[in-house]
Amino acid sequence: MSSTTWEAVIGLEVHCQLMTKSKIFSGAATAYGAEPNTQADGVTLGFPGVLPVLNGDALRMAVTFGLAVGAEVAERCVFARKHYFYPDLPKGYQISQFELPIVGKGKLDIELDDGHGGVIHKTIGITRAHMEEDAGKSLHENYSDATGIDLNRAGTPLIEIVSEPDIRTAQEAVAYLKKLHQLVVYLGICDGNMQEGSFRCDANVSVRRKGEPFGTRTETKNVNSFRYVEKAIEFEIDRQIREIESGGEIIQETRLFNPDTGETKSMRVKENSNDYRYFPDPDLLPIVCTPEYIADIRGKLPELPEAKRARFEKDYGLSAYDARTLTSSRELAAYYEAVVKASGAEAKLCANWVATDLLGALNKIGKDIDTSPISSDALAGMLKRIVDKTISGKIAKEVFEAMLAGEGDADTIIKAKGLVQITDESAIVKAIEDVIAKNPGQLAEYRSGKDKLFGFFVGQAMKATQGKANPDVLNRLLKEKLAG
């Protein structure tokens, strides 16, 4: 893409499954992965005479989202029927929202790497978010000349979050999606599982020469990972520019991304010919959200990532980087705060252990903070021993590894392995004197001004105490002895 002349215009539609126990309009369960059609009641199956009743939790979650992105929550919103025939859509229409959605205009701030170690801030507008029911799934595998229908997913509550066409690059799109993903997970309204389809993205992409009006857009459907979103958008931008530059035209159409080839492919043409015949669903009265109802939800909003990060920087004196890392999920932030509180250790020290050692280790063993083999209490127990100087920071690494391996809590490991730090000066002096006696050459060099050899003596003395000498005491005594 010759970035001097071409510009992409990107808008994202995100379908986010709400974490309700039951479906949006019935009592059927929403759990993922059940045997096909075991979570389909009469409403889900679209039986004659059955009626939808709105799940109050779904509404509450949608309002929660609206408040979190600073959007206006509609006092009155309306469900509408969107009609099309497909076997995984039991009623022949999807209950969605059209003219009066629950959430109006909001915004999301994103941060982008400027390529020089700095950060660029950008605000992406959110056009609207509306509630709707998910469709079922068509199963084409395992059937040679037929299609299986699994309606377990049908009726799962969704919010569809539509962005303004404010996004200009694939990287911005990914930053926006990650931010949105973090937010909905933080709010506890979505499990964020992209593999299972809990958080799905359709990307609307068009290109134009800078300064010109919007070009014709294509919609790429259901791209189910951040990496695929980036690849799909990049491919689409590139394809559209090539198409136009070679004299072609972009057709408004729906395209599917193929992760194996990294390409998008036309799914159906004549998108404009779809007429969904929206009209207000007469089975559902308009939903009225009173100011009291909205205020109640506002009062129960959790601390949002931005606010938490600012607080971590301020209250714990953390760097922006550490604060961002530690607030990347609500669980991690809670873990960190629990460690600080229980250990009484310096916040910065706790941050290093959680953000670097723990996250590094978890990453290596493929676990996340929820399934960490070291609980916040256990890590705090170890940090306490650093604070009270039972062990040094260096020994702590060994204790940490043992904890990770499931050998018990810090005190048990310290005792079992005899890792208690030596603070007894006479023992340390003895070790130092032995080292000096064994290395007369180095001593002479040091005394003649080769200061760097101090490190050599520290290393040797540490080794002589199996690393258990209190480093501060060792340094002080060693300096004295070397000075002669």
Next chain:
Amino acid sequence: MSLHELSLRELGEGLRAKKFSSRELTQHYLGRIGRHDPALNSYITVTADRALAQADAADARLAAGQGSALTGIPLAQKDIFCTSGVRTSCGSKMLDKFIAPYDATIVRKLDGAGMVMLGKANMDEFAMGSSNETSFYGPVKNPWDVERVPGGSSGGSVAAVAAGLAPVATATDTGGSIRQPAALTNLTGIKPTYGRVSRYGMIAFASSLDQAGVVARSAEDAAVVLQAMSGFDPLDSTSVERPVDDYVGALGASIRGLRIGLPKEYFAEGLDPGARACIEAAVKVFEGLGASVREVSLPNAPLSVPTYYVVAPAEASSNLARFDGVRYGHRAEGVHTLEELYKRSRGEGFGAEVQRRIMIGTYVLSHGYYDAYYLKAQKVRRLIYDDFRRAFGEVDLILGPTAQSVAIKLGDKSDDPVAMYLNDIYTIAANLAGIPAMSLPAGFHQDLPIGLQLMGNFFDEGRMLNAAHQYQQATDFHKRWPKGFA
């Protein structure tokens, strides 16, 4: 007096006094159905075994001194209400083999009250029709003249009750489907306020207009059954959370001082002089009972028919989209593609009138036509509602004809949908506004029944039923039987 001539109150008293058992009563009706229904075709399905089992259970309850005023009394359920384990066809080939795995809320309530279901009453296909000629199971005949239609869409319900093949029946009314057939068969039929009776398990035609009700042989009978059917249902978001008035208890109060309005638009051109004479005579009866009568205006009432025939088909086209041959209902055989499955299943499963309305509805909701038709109709609907609000500021009840004339002959208008649609001219406005309305016998013209319509304010069923009851204390039209069915 024969069992089928007794009122519901008399039946209840007889059951409790052990003059007859519910089994005997049920067998009496099953016998009459066997003898008379071949001429009328009022039942699609007769559930004799189920009925006798229910009757025995009712007898056991009664023997134990339990049960309600309705325990042991038989009824016919319109075949639009889902009945667990019994076919619910909605008068359509589409659902000829459909057995719902659940009961409609009103079925559950009336079963719970101890009523005995004799069977499922015939009806126009998906309740679309005013003559009961669109049923997949064939037309229903009017007991007052078997060459005439009983009206529709609740034609089976009214024919069964009018001929003494059920003491009472449930029915539904989207644009007059309770009141118009009640008028044509000399019955009392009430459509309550929209939201008063649950729609759960009632197969939807036009959701914002559909309302269940009762057809009976008197206002008193209707009041007892409506009482048992009414009430808030958490399974229906449009049902209203409000206590049910004591309809039966309200009967008996004097109607002295009751203000009755006669909408001038209901007495304009098109009303048969014979019908007009009956209505005018009825007005005199009400005046004699102490009611004051004045003219009111419902200026937008003449727009009811065109408004209805946009709104109702629009909702129907959507509600009937679920009948696609995939999960239940008629499924075409030998299809090769998905599109073919849809087209042929729906083409074979739905009759001509249903297909016509699906097409009209699809058209008015289409891009580019929505504003001109659907949205415009909704605006007119609001004006019609406002007319009633204004009128009920001046009067307590509105009185007028139910239908333009007596029942037509079978086949007379079945090729002319517009003429057929005009049948609903007096009844549709109440559905569009959501107010309660009823029809009651007001005399005969050429030996055929004429119905009188009362319309009440929202949730004013009690007052309306009592006015009808007082009228029936002063008249005996409702006590007459069609020849050959006594």
